[in-house]
Amino acid sequence: MSELNTLTIAEARDKLRGGEISSVELTxxxxxxxxxxxxxxxxxHSTAEIARAQAEAADARIKAGDAPSLxxxxxxxxxxxxxxxxxxxxxxGILEGFKPEYESTVTTQLFEAGAVMTGKLNMxxxxxxxxxxxxxxxxxxxxxxxxxxxxxxxxxxxxxxSAVAADxxxxxxxxxxxxxxxxxxxxxxxxxxKPTYGRVSRWGIIAFASSLDQAGPMxxxxxxxxxxxxxxxxxxxxxxxxxxxxxxxxEAMLTGDIKGKVIGIPKEYHMEGMxxxxxxxxxxxxxxxxxxxxxxxxxxxxxxxxxxxxxxxxAPAEASSNLARYDGVRYGHRAKLAQGDGITEMYEKTRAExxxxxxxxxxxxxxxxxxxxxxxxxxxxxxxxxxxxxxxFEDVFNAGVDAILTPATPSAAFPLGTKFDDPVxxxxxxxxxxxxxxxxxxGIAVPAGLDSDGLPLGLQLIGKPWEEGExxxxxxxxxxxxxxxAKPEKWW
Amino acid sequence: xxxxxxxxxxxxxxxxxxxxxxxxxxxxxxxxxxLGFVEQLNEVDVDGVEPMTSVTPMRLKRREDxxxxxxxxxxxxxxxxxxxxxxxxxxxxxx
Numbered sequence: 001m002s003e004l005n006t007l008t009i010a011e012a013r014d015k016l017r018g019g020e021i022s023s024v025e026l027t028x029x030x031x032x033x034x035x036x037x038x039x040x041x042x043x044x045h046s047t048a049e050i051a052r053a054q055a056e057a058a059d060a061r062i063k064a065g066d067a068p069s070l071x072x073x074x075x076x077x078x079x080x081x082x083x084x085x086x087x088x089x090x091x092x093g094i095l096e097g098f099k100p101e102y103e104s105t106v107t108t109q110l111f112e113a114g115a116v117m118t119g120k121l122n123m124x125x126x127x128x129x130x131x132x133x134x135x136x137x138x139x140x141x142x143x144x145x146x147x148x149x150x151x152x153x154x155x156x157x158x159x160x161x162s163a164v165a166a167d168x169x170x171x172x173x174x175x176x177x178x179x180x181x182x183x184x185x186x187x188x189x190x191x192x193x194k195p196t197y198g199r200v201s202r203w204g205i206i207a208f209a210s211s212l213d214q215a216g217p218m219x220x221x222x223x224x225x226x227x228x229x230x231x232x233x234x235x236x237x238x239x240x241x242x243x244x245x246x247x248x249x250x251e252a253m254l255t256g257d258i259k260g261k262v263i264g265i266p267k268e269y270h271m272e273g274m275x276x277x278x279x280x281x282x283x284x285x286x287x288x289x290x291x292x293x294x295x296x297x298x299x300x301x302x303x304x305x306x307x308x309x310x311x312x313x314x315a316p317a318e319a320s321s322n323l324a325r326y327d328g329v330r331y332g333h334r335a336k337l338a339q340g341d342g343i344t345e346m347y348e349k350t351r352a353e354x355x356x357x358x359x360x361x362x363x364x365x366x367x368x369x370x371x372x373x374x375x376x377x378x379x380x381x382x383x384x385x386x387x388x389x390x391x392x393f394e395d396v397f398n399a400g401v402d403a404i405l406t407p408a409t410p411s412a413a414f415p416l417g418t419k420f421d422d423p424v425x426x427x428x429x430x431x432x433x434x435x436x437x438x439x440x441x442x443g444i445a446v447p448a449g450l451d452s453d454g455l456p457l458g459l460q461l462i463g464k465p466w467e468e469g470e471x472x473x474x475x476x477x478x479x480x481x482x483x484x485x486a487k488p489e490k491w492w
Numbered sequence: 493x494x495x496x497x498x499x500x501x502x503x504x505x506x507x508x509x510x511x512x513x514x515x516x517x518x519x520x521x522x523x524x525x526x527l528g529f530v531e532q533l534n535e536v537d538v539d540g541v542e543p544m545t546s547v548t549p550m551r552l553k554r555r556e557d558x559x560x561x562x563x564x565x566x567x568x569x570x571x572x573x574x575x576x577x578x579x580x581x582x583x584x585x586x587x
Contacts, residue, residue, distance in 0.1 A: 099570075100571075101564075101570055101571075197548060198550070211546070211547065237553070237555065240552045240553055241548075241552070243548065243550065303536065305532070306532060306533060306535075306536055309529055309530040309533050312526060312530055313533070320507065327508075330571065331572065331573075332571070332573070333573070334573035337583060342583050343582055343583050343584075344508070345583075346582065346583055348509060348510035349510055351510070352509050352510035360509055361519075361526075363509065364500075364503050364504060364507045364509065364523070365523060365526050365527070367503050367506045368495075368499075368503045368523065368527075371503070378533075381533050381536075381538060382530070384536075384538035384541040384542070384544070385536050385538060387541050387543065387544040388538070388541060422522070422525040423525060423526060424526060424529045427529075439547065440547025465548070
């Protein structure tokens with residue numbers, strides 16, 4: 001039998017329930033793989049002790065016949081989630097040493113479902129980035145390489161993507177504000193779903209842009225995503241934007257039957273200068289869904305090109321408000337003060353030292369677009385454009401489209417240290433994913449092939465609000481036809 | 493709209509982030525790149541479009557106006573860089 005840490009969640013669940021393996025064995029395999037993978041810098045705080053205790057408890061539950069789907073399954077948790085008594089820093093220096101006194105709703109639900117936490121995972125600082133290079137912990141590294149060149153695992157959930165692709169855990173939590181689950185999933189050859197805004201509680205997740213942030217699972221298969229998503233979803237009175245809707249059995253909705261489903265192909269997603277490999281992959285994806293019995297339909301989402309500019313007003317504006325809380329008073333870092341420094345100097349020095357460059361840049365851009373005289377010109381205009389972007393999708397769904405197929409990213413994973421001339425170049429990574437956040441829709445990235453360099457590429461499916469079950473079903477139809485089984489060769 | 497050093501300095505002050513004088517020109521340049529990128533939004537006809545406040549047309553939940561939490565002073569202060577006698581401590585605020 002191959003190494004236990006290479007199992008999917010569904011496989012491990014069945015073996016655990018059948019008594020073939022124990023959670024303790026499975027957890028030890030993941031902890032060992034993690035120890036050997038320091039070169040990936042995916043796990044930034046090991047929680048081996050907690051994991052071992054949780055694994056023993058899970059084995060006892062399974063023996064007692066109480067084994068929910070995630071019982072005994074080792075998962076990695078993005079550093080953005082507050083975990084009680086465990087460092088939760090959002091990969092920022094300003095939260096150095098912060099150990100929450102409480103547990104986020106998502107991790108609480110995962111633990112109630114029996115999950116085992118093997119460690120906290122690397123990410124871009126405050127989830128602001130597309131390459132995991134803004135982290136205070138240093139870059140996370142993609143297990144996929146280009147010759148000897150180290151590649152980014154994407155961002156912001158880069159540690160999650162790297163950890164799952166390298167089999168350090170069976171699944172991981174991610175969060176997605178503009179593409180931070182789907183882009184890294186595509187770069188690392190794994191599956192990642194961002195559910196409908198409001199599906200998953202944001203309580204205890206360190207906030208970036210509250211009207212866009214949504215957590216979701218990053219896994220090795222669509223079935224695993226269905227299993228893990230179900231455990232993460234549900235109404236939470238502590239998050240006023242959390243939807244009071246029943247959570248369906250997503251796994252049971254994976255029937256494989258998508259006959260007659262209408263799949264929209266948006267013409268605006270044909271980008272100038274897009275690599276041929278990605279155009280080809282998209283064409284192959286269309287053929288696969290057609291082969292599965294779906295009907296393809298050309299559609300138009302006319303405001304697509306304005307999504308990124310709208311995002312780069314709305315997201316920094318919300319970030320500047322959310323990050324105002326880091327003042328050196330209640331938690332985290334406080335700068336050493338000089339003789340005579342008052343409270344303003346304390347704020348200014350603390351924030352200058354604690355935040356990295358990209359976070360400072362976005363906080364200040366947000367401050368500017370919200371400042372007197374510019375609020376209407378920037379912020380309100382962006383919110384109006386956002387309403388139009390959402391309407392584009394509504395029109396298409398109202399016309400009978402069930403899901404939309406697009407590329408997940410405009411390129412494969414790029415080398416770490418790629419210097420972009422200006423910050424906007426990095427922002428273009430999210431060109432296909434950011435529309436989905438602005439409209440609050442569910443979106444999933446599915447690995448669908450390799451490019452000419454042998455690097456994984458993903459396709460994105462976008463679904464109707466609250467229809468994650470149907471979306472996962474279409475995704476599985478795509479997954480089974482793509483037959484993506486490639487794994488990175490172990491070099492770390 | 494072009495951001496000069498004075499504007500960059502003012503924004504940094506509003507954001508309570510200390511920026512050295514020597515770093516202001518580079519910062520202003522980055523602002524200009526980002527704001528130049530978002531200028532495209534001016535091409536869109538937004539007449540009669542309401543600014544979006546919430547992605548889901550859902551009324552926010554309400555609850556009884558009662559105390560649901562509290563009596564956790566040690567937990568509240570546990571992560572403070574400087575806590576004394578049950579309070580957060582900061583430099584002198586009032587002369």
